[in-house]
Amino acid sequence: MTTGTGDGLVWLDTPAFPEAARTALADTQLRGNLRRATGTIRDKRLAVTGELADWEQLRAAGAALKRRTLRHLDCYLVELEESVTRAGGTVHWAADADQANRIVTELVRAAGADEVVKVKSMATQEIGLNEALAEAGIAAYETDLAELIVQLGGDRPSHILVPAIHRNRGEIQGIFRREMAAWGRPAPEGLTDEPRALAEAARLHLREKFLRARVAVSGANFAIAGTGTVGVVESEGNGRMCLTLPQTLITVMGIEKVLPAWSDLEVFLQLLPRSSTGERMNPYTSTWTGRTPGDGPQDFHLVLLDNGRTATLADTVGRQALACIRCSACLNVCPVYERTGGHAYGSVYPGPIGAVLTPQLAGVDKAPSLPFASTLCGACYDACPVKINIPEVLAHLRAEVVESKRRSHRAPTPEALVMRAAAAALATPRRLSAAQRSARLGSHLLARKGRIGRLPGPLRAWSDSRDSPQPPAETFHAWWRRTHPGETRSGESR
Amino acid sequence: MRVALFITCFNDTLYPETGKAVVRLLERLGHTVEFPADQTCCGQMHFNTGYRPEATPLARRFAEVFAGYDAVVSPSASCTGMVRDSHELLTGSRPPQVYELSEFLVDVLGVTDVGAYFPHRVTYHPTCHSLRMLRVGDRPLRLLRAVKGIDLVELPAADSCCGFGGTFALKNAGTSAAMLADKADCVLRTGAEVLSAADNSCLMHIGGGLSRIRSGVRTLHLAEILAATEGDAR
Amino acid sequence: MNARDTVLGRIRAALADVPADEAPQDVPVARDYLADHAGADPTGLFADRVADYRAEVVRTAPADAKQAVAEALRRRGVRSLVVPPGFPEEFLPDDGPWQRLGDDPQLTVAELDAADGVLTTAAVGIAVTGTIVLDTGPGQGRRALTLLPDYHLCVVREEQIVGDVPEALAALDPARPLTFVSGPSATSDIELDRVEGVHGPRTLVVVLVGAEPVV
Numbered sequence: 001m002t003t004g005t006g007d008g009l010v011w012l013d014t015p016a017f018p019e020a021a022r023t024a025l026a027d028t029q030l031r032g033n034l035r036r037a038t039g040t041i042r043d044k045r046l047a048v049t050g051e052l053a054d055w056e057q058l059r060a061a062g063a064a065l066k067r068r069t070l071r072h073l074d075c076y077l078v079e080l081e082e083s084v085t086r087a088g089g090t091v092h093w094a095a096d097a098d099q100a101n102r103i104v105t106e107l108v109r110a111a112g113a114d115e116v117v118k119v120k121s122m123a124t125q126e127i128g129l130n131e132a133l134a135e136a137g138i139a140a141y142e143t144d145l146a147e148l149i150v151q152l153g154g155d156r157p158s159h160i161l162v163p164a165i166h167r168n169r170g171e172i173q174g175i176f177r178r179e180m181a182a183w184g185r186p187a188p189e190g191l192t193d194e195p196r197a198l199a200e201a202a203r204l205h206l207r208e209k210f211l212r213a214r215v216a217v218s219g220a221n222f223a224i225a226g227t228g229t230v231g232v233v234e235s236e237g238n239g240r241m242c243l244t245l246p247q248t249l250i251t252v253m254g255i256e257k258v259l260p261a262w263s264d265l266e267v268f269l270q271l272l273p274r275s276s277t278g279e280r281m282n283p284y285t286s287t288w289t290g291r292t293p294g295d296g297p298q299d300f301h302l303v304l305l306d307n308g309r310t311a312t313l314a315d316t317v318g319r320q321a322l323a324c325i326r327c328s329a330c331l332n333v334c335p336v337y338e339r340t341g342g343h344a345y346g347s348v349y350p351g352p353i354g355a356v357l358t359p360q361l362a363g364v365d366k367a368p369s370l371p372f373a374s375t376l377c378g379a380c381y382d383a384c385p386v387k388i389n390i391p392e393v394l395a396h397l398r399a400e401v402v403e404s405k406r407r408s409h410r411a412p413t414p415e416a417l418v419m420r421a422a423a424a425a426l427a428t429p430r431r432l433s434a435a436q437r438s439a440r441l442g443s444h445l446l447a448r449k450g451r452i453g454r455l456p457g458p459l460r461a462w463s464d465s466r467d468s469p470q471p472p473a474e475t476f477h478a479w480w481r482r483t484h485p486g487e488t489r490s491g492e493s494r
Numbered sequence: 495m496r497v498a499l500f501i502t503c504f505n506d507t508l509y510p511e512t513g514k515a516v517v518r519l520l521e522r523l524g525h526t527v528e529f530p531a532d533q534t535c536c537g538q539m540h541f542n543t544g545y546r547p548e549a550t551p552l553a554r555r556f557a558e559v560f561a562g563y564d565a566v567v568s569p570s571a572s573c574t575g576m577v578r579d580s581h582e583l584l585t586g587s588r589p590p591q592v593y594e595l596s597e598f599l600v601d602v603l604g605v606t607d608v609g610a611y612f613p614h615r616v617t618y619h620p621t622c623h624s625l626r627m628l629r630v631g632d633r634p635l636r637l638l639r640a641v642k643g644i645d646l647v648e649l650p651a652a653d654s655c656c657g658f659g660g661t662f663a664l665k666n667a668g669t670s671a672a673m674l675a676d677k678a679d680c681v682l683r684t685g686a687e688v689l690s691a692a693d694n695s696c697l698m699h700i701g702g703g704l705s706r707i708r709s710g711v712r713t714l715h716l717a718e719i720l721a722a723t724e725g726d727a728r
Numbered sequence: 729m730n731a732r733d734t735v736l737g738r739i740r741a742a743l744a745d746v747p748a749d750e751a752p753q754d755v756p757v758a759r760d761y762l763a764d765h766a767g768a769d770p771t772g773l774f775a776d777r778v779a780d781y782r783a784e785v786v787r788t789a790p791a792d793a794k795q796a797v798a799e800a801l802r803r804r805g806v807r808s809l810v811v812p813p814g815f816p817e818e819f820l821p822d823d824g825p826w827q828r829l830g831d832d833p834q835l836t837v838a839e840l841d842a843a844d845g846v847l848t849t850a851a852v853g854i855a856v857t858g859t860i861v862l863d864t865g866p867g868q869g870r871r872a873l874t875l876l877p878d879y880h881l882c883v884v885r886e887e888q889i890v891g892d893v894p895e896a897l898a899a900l901d902p903a904r905p906l907t908f909v910s911g912p913s914a915t916s917d918i919e920l921d922r923v924e925g926v927h928g929p930r931t932l933v934v935v936l937v938g939a940e941p942v943v
Contacts, residue, residue: 022668031672037920057761068755071746074739087903093732145926146917162917169918195918199926206927211837229902237875237913237928244871245837255735260752262902266894267761269908273857277922280777281857281910284928286871288905294834295870295905310738316745335655339672373666375659375673376542378626395580398544419540423548426503426535427555436507451705461667465674466702469508476501476510480529 009097009126009307010362011156014346016369021340033168034341041332044278045383051280052270061267063387066323069260070313076225076258077304083228087290089300096307097127103303104129104217104250105136111248111299113138113215117206119232119239120144121219122160122326123252123305125348126361129217140217141183141209143238145202152179158342158350160328161276166341169193176201184209206238216242216297220253221325222268223302226261230302231287233272243286249297255304256313256322268325271385276327308361317396321356323386328353330380330390336373345370352380356393364400365408371397414458429477440471498528498560500568500577500592503535509694512569515721516595519608520567522721523599527567532559537584538576543661546584553577553584560590567598569717571624571692579627594624594692595717596633606636611724613643617686618716619677619700621693622655634692634716641719650680658699674703681711689713766891770855774889775936777858781911782924783932793819793883793937797847800881800933801826810835810846810873814866819849819883819937831869840872845879846929851906853889854896859910860884860934861896871905880929882909886938 014020024030049055069076081091094100104124108116116133118124118140130140130151142151149164150157153175157163164172173193180187185205191197218239223230230251232239243249259265273282291300313319331337331351342350347358347367355370364371371394380390405413412420425435446452447470455463462468474482497520501513520527536556537549556577560566568574574594581589599605618638624630638646657663657673677700681689689704691697694715701713729737766773779785788796798821801809809826829835829843849867850860860882862868867883874880890896900906913928924930 018666018668021666025668025672033919041916041920052762052765054761057758061757061759061761064755064757068752068757071743071750071755072752073743074736075752077736077739093730093735095731095734095738099731143927144917145915149917162920164917165920172918195921195923196925198918199915199923203926207841210927211841224902227902235913236915236917236926238926240871240875240907241927244875255739263894263897266897269893269897270761277916279910279922280780281854281859281908283781283910283912283914285908286906287902289903292864292905295864295872304735306735306738310735310742313739314742314744319742335657335673336666336669339669369665371544372662373669375622375655375657375662375670377622377655377659379622379653379655382626395542395544398542399546400544402544402546415543416545419543419545419548423540423545423552426537426552429532429534432503432506432534439507453706458664461664464667465671465706466699467705468702469698471508472510474510476506476513477531479510479514480531484529 009348010358010366011346014343017344017346017373018369020344020346024340024344029168030166030341031339033166034338037162037165038332038338041278045275045329045332048274048278048280058267058270059385059387062271062385063323065259065264065267066386069258070256070319070322073255073258073313076260077255079225080223080228080258083226084290084302087228089228089290089302092301092303094303094305094307100127100252100303100305100307101129101132104252105133105138107248107250107301108133108138108215109136111215113248115139115141115213116215116217117141117143117209117213117242117246118147119216119218119234119242120147121217121252122348123219123254124217125157127252127305127307129252141206143206143210143242145199145236148202148206149175152176152183156343157348159331160326160349160351166343169195169198172198180205210241210245213242213246215248215250216246218242218249218251220251220257221272222257222259222265223253224262224265225258227289229262229287229289231265231285233282233285235277235283237284240284240286243288244296246297248299250301250303252303252305255306255309272325272327275329275383275385312360315360318356318360318393320388321353321360321393323388324353324357325386327385329383329385333379333383335377335379336375345373352390353388356390356397359397364397364404368401368404371401433475433477436471436475440473443470495525495564496528496562497525498530498563498566500533500560500566500573501529502568502570502573505569505694508698509715512694512715512717515715515717516567516569519717519721523603523605523608525603528563530559536573536576538573539660541576541580541584550584553581553589556581557585557587557589563590565598565602566590566592567595568592569595569692569715570694571621571628571630572695575623575627594628594630596630596637596692597628599637600633607640608637608720610720610722611642612719612722614688615645615647615686616688616690616719617647617649617681617684618652619649619656619689619691619696620652621691621696624692625653630692637716637720638690647684647686649684651676656696656700658696660695663699674699678703678707678709682709686711688719690716690719692716763894764891766855770889770891771886771936771938774853774855774858777855778911778934781858781914783911783934786933786935787940788935788937789940790818790937793935794821796935797821797881797883798824800935801845801847804845804879804931806845806879808843810840810843810869810877812848812867812869812873815847815849816867831873837872837876840876843877845881846873846877847881848874848883850882850884850888852896852899853884854893855889856892857910859896859908861900862907862909863900863904865904871907874907875928878929879931881933881935883935883937886936
C-alpha cells in the first residue's frame, strides 16, 4: 500500500473489489457506521422526494436535459467559453489530468501564492490535484468538513457527498485532536465527540486559512452555456468563503457539467438537494458569472476537463453515466455499498455510479472487477434523479470486460470455459437433460436429507454460507413427458 | 387463448414442483397450458455475466420456441425480465410476450382470489427483478391476501436485495453472504414458517442460508401457495 | 494541436452517431413538471419552511417592522452591526446599543470577521424551499458581508416571496453574483446527521414583513 491520500482516479494499489470488500466486511465498526448513516439519509430522501407529486416528471426532464446537452456537447462548451470570456473570466482546456494539474499549478504560481483553499470537488480529486500541487510546493487545504477529516486522517474518501462516512464521531474526535496542530490551529482543549463541537473545531481551524487565502480552487456543480454562470451547491459555507474572499478563483469542471440555459437550473435545483442530503434545499448555493468589480475574486479561471469523458461519450450505452450530478443517492441505497463502503471500489468514484464511471473513465482493464460489484438489484436506477440506468450500463460493461479478456488472453479463462460449456448444455433440451442427469448423479454423492452442505472447489464460495437443494429425481421436462404423452413434441431433432 | 409455460432451466432442474403448481393453478382457473418441449434457457446467466455471444443463440431459440402463443407465462420474475428487457438487444427483434405469474393472473386473467387454501404463517420477499425490473407492485401480495387460511406477515426491509445476484453470489461471495445474513435476520423476525417469493433463485439463496442455521423456515414459490387447496395435506 | 482542439475534436468524433442535421432543440425535453408546489398560502409556507431549517422567523406588519428588527438585534445582544449601503430606512432601527458599520469604503475582512452581525434585505424568497436569495442589490451588499458575521438578520417583504424555484430563477439576473440561503450554515458530514453551524452565519433570523398572519 502506498500511503498517499490518492493517486488519481483509480488507486492502483487497491486489490480487486471482492478482496477489498472482504477487509471491509470484517470491520464491524465500519459496517455499523455505514448502516447508520445510509439508513438515516435514505429515510430523509424518501420523505422530501415524496413531497413532490411531479418527482417522476422532474427526473424525466433532468434526464432529457442531460441527453440534449451530451448530444451537442461541443456546441455548448464553445458557447460557455464565449460567455465566460465575455464576463471577464478565462477558460482553459485540459485533455487529461496532467494538463489540468499543470494549468492550475501555473495559475497559483502566477498569483504569487504557495497555498490554496479548496471547495470539495470530485474533479480535482479525480486528477490528483492536491498531490500535484504538493509536488510544486503548494499546500492545498480541504475546507469541506468531511474532506478535512479525510485530509487530516491521511485517509481516502469513501463517499461522493460525505467522504468521511466511514468515520464515526469518536474517530473524528481522535483525528482532530491528533492532527489539527500540525496543519494550523490545534483542536480546542477538551474537544468532545459531539457533532456540534466537532463542527466548531473545524470552523476555528479553517477560519484563519479562509481569511488569509489569496487563491481558491473549486469544482462546479454546473455551468450555464448561455450566460457563463457557474454554480457550487454546498452546506457549510466553506464554499462561499472560497468563492468570495480570495482574489483568484480557479474552477476545475468536467466538460459534462455544462447546462444549456439558466432556466434549466429549475430542474436540477429541485432534484439535487432532495436526492443528495435529503433536504428541500441545501443551505448555500452560489452562482457567479465571470468577475464582478468590487465583489469576490477579480481573477477567475475555468478549467474544462476531459480526462476520459470523451471516451465515455463515444460509448452510446455508457455515455448516460455522464449525466451524473454527483448526488450520491445511488450509494446511499445500494445494498453492496452499505456492506462494503467506498474504499473497496478503489476509486474516487465509489458505489453504483463509480462502478460504471470508473471503468469508463480509466478503461475497463484498469477496473475489471467493478462492473461485477453489483447484484443488479436496480435500487440505484430507481433513486437516480437523472434516471441513469446503472444496471443496464453494468451489464454492458461486463460484456466489455469479458471481450477484453477474450482479446488479451490466448487461452480462455476458467470462467469462460464454464460459460461455454453451460451454453452448449443449454443449446437443446436433449443436451440439457444429459447435463441435468450428471448433476443429479453428482449431487447424490453430496446430499444428506435432501440438502447439500459444503462443496469443494469453486463452489465453496457459495456453500460456505448456504446449503443447496438436491436436484429432484425428475425434471419438469421429464414429468411433462410422462404425464402428457400425446402432446410432447420432443426436441430430439433440434 | 393459447398459453405456454416457460419453466426456465433453473426451475426445470431444481424446482419442478413450481412448474407443476403453475399448471395445476391455471387449469383450476379453466385454462389449458401448453409446454413447448424444445425450450431450454433465456440466457440470463450468460448475459448478466458478460457472455453475450453465448446468450444470443439462447435468446433466438426462445423466440422460435415461443412464437405463435398468445401469452407465455413464467414462474420467474428474473427470467421474464431478461426476455422483456434484453432479448431485443441480442436478437434485434421483439421477443414473445412473456408474463410473470402474478402479472398473468392479475392483469391478463383479472383474478386475485385464485381459490387457494394455505393455513400457514407466511412472509413474502419481493425479489428485485419483480419489484424494480417488472414493477409487479403489490400484485403478489394481493394474490396472497386472498388465500384462505393464510397468516401473511410483513417482511421488514422487504425491498432490500437478498444478495443473490446470479454469479454475484460466487464472484462476491463475502458481500453476498453479508446481505443474506441481514435478509435471513429479517425473515426470522417475522416468525413466519414459510418464506415465499416470485423467484426460486433468490429463494434457493435465502433458503440455503436459513437451512444452514437450522432455522426451520421453509421456502416456497408463490405458485405453490396459490396452487394449494383444502385437499392438499401440506 | 492545442488542448481545446483536441477535446472538441474528441467530442465530435465521439458523437458520430448523432445525425449532422440534429439541432439541440430536436432532443425533446418534456416540461410537464409543476411550475409551483406552493399552494394557496406561499407566505405562510415560506415562514414554516424557513423555520424548519431552525432559522428564526419573525412575522410583522410593515408599521412594526422597524421595532421587530430592533428587538431581534437586542435579543441577540448585537454590539457591532454591518448595514449595507441602500438598506431601507423604513426597516432600520433609529438607534440601539450597537455600532453601525457601513461598507463604504469597503470593510476589511478582519473588520467583517469581528462584526457581531449583519442586517440585510433579500432579492427573492422561495416558499417551497424556504430559501432567501441575495443578489448583492441595495440593502444586501457584496457577498462577504453576509458571510463573515456569525449572525444574519434578513428582512423579506411578503411581495418578494415566490412560490417555487422556477419562478425564482425567472425573477433573478444570473449576471449578478447570487447566493441562495436556506437556513443557517449546516453540515451532514458526521454520520449524515444534520448539525447547524459551520462556516457561514450560525444564526439566521428572517423578519417577514407583510399582513399579520391569521392565527
